[in-house]
Amino acid sequence: MEKIAIAIDGPASSGKSTVAKLLAKDFQFIYVDTGAMYRAVTYLAIQHQVAFDQEEELVELIKNYPISFKQTVDGQLVFVNDQNVTEEIRQTDVTAAVSEVSAHREVREQLVRIQQELAKQGGIVMDGRDIGTTVLPDAEVKIFLVASVDERAQRRYKENLEKGRESDLETIKEAIAQRDYLDSHREVSPLVQAIDAVKIDTTGMTIKQVVAKIQQVIQEKGYEIS
Secondary structure (H helix, E strand, C coil): CCCCEEEEECCCCCCHHHHHHHHHHHHCCEEEEHHHHHHHHHHHHHHCCCCCCCHHHHHHHHHHCCEEEEEECCEEEEEECCEECCCHHHCHHHHHHHHHHHCCHHHHHHHHHHHHHHHCCCCEEEEECCHHHHHCCCCCEEEEEECCHHHHHHHHHHHHHHCCCCCCHHHHHHHHHHHHHHHHHCCCCCCCCCCCCEEEECCCCCHHHHHHHHHHHHHHCCCCCC
8 A cells, every 4th residue: 555644633532542443454554643642741751740721841951861762562552762652651641641741841842753754664643633734744545533421421431441540431431522622722733623634423333434434435545455
C-alpha cells in the first residue's frame, strides 16, 4: 500500500486508539498515539509536583524527559526516558488532569513538532484531537470518530474492569462529558472535525465494523488496502 498518512480524530473513548492500532498493523504503518504523549507529560507533572498551570515548567519536562514508543508482541509501550509508563498514564489522576495540561499552547507546540517529525517518513496512522486540523493538515485520509457519551463511558468502564482498575460508571460518564467540553472549547487547537474529514458515528458498532468502514473510505479515495 502507498505510504499515506491517516489522521484519526475524535473525543475520549470514541475508539480512536484501538482502531488506529489495527489499521497500522494491517497496513504495516507506524502508529503514533498522540493522546499518550499528553498523558505522559501530565504523568511527569504529577511525579515532579509541577502545577498543571505552569506552562514553562511543563515544557521543560518535555525537553528533559523524552517521550518515546516501542512496539512489542504485547502492543505499543510508552516510555519517558527509559521508564515504561504505559499503565501509569492511564490512571485516574492523569485522566482527570490531561485536558488542562494539553490546553497549553507551548506544550502543544512542543509535542506537535515531535509528532510531525515522526510523520515525515510516511506510512503513518496518528490519532488524537487535532491531527487532521493541526498536526497533519495534509493527511491523505482524515477520519473523525464520534459516539454517544453513554457508549463511551461504558467502553471506558469495561476497559478499566478488564485491567483491574477501580471504576465507577457515573463518575466516568461525568469525566468524559467534562473532557468533551474542555477539549472542544480550549483556545489552542480545539477538538473539531476537519472540513475534509469523514465523520463516523461508532455508537453500536464493533471495532471490526469501524475498521472496515475506514478501509472503505480509504478505498473510495483511490488507495489500495491490500
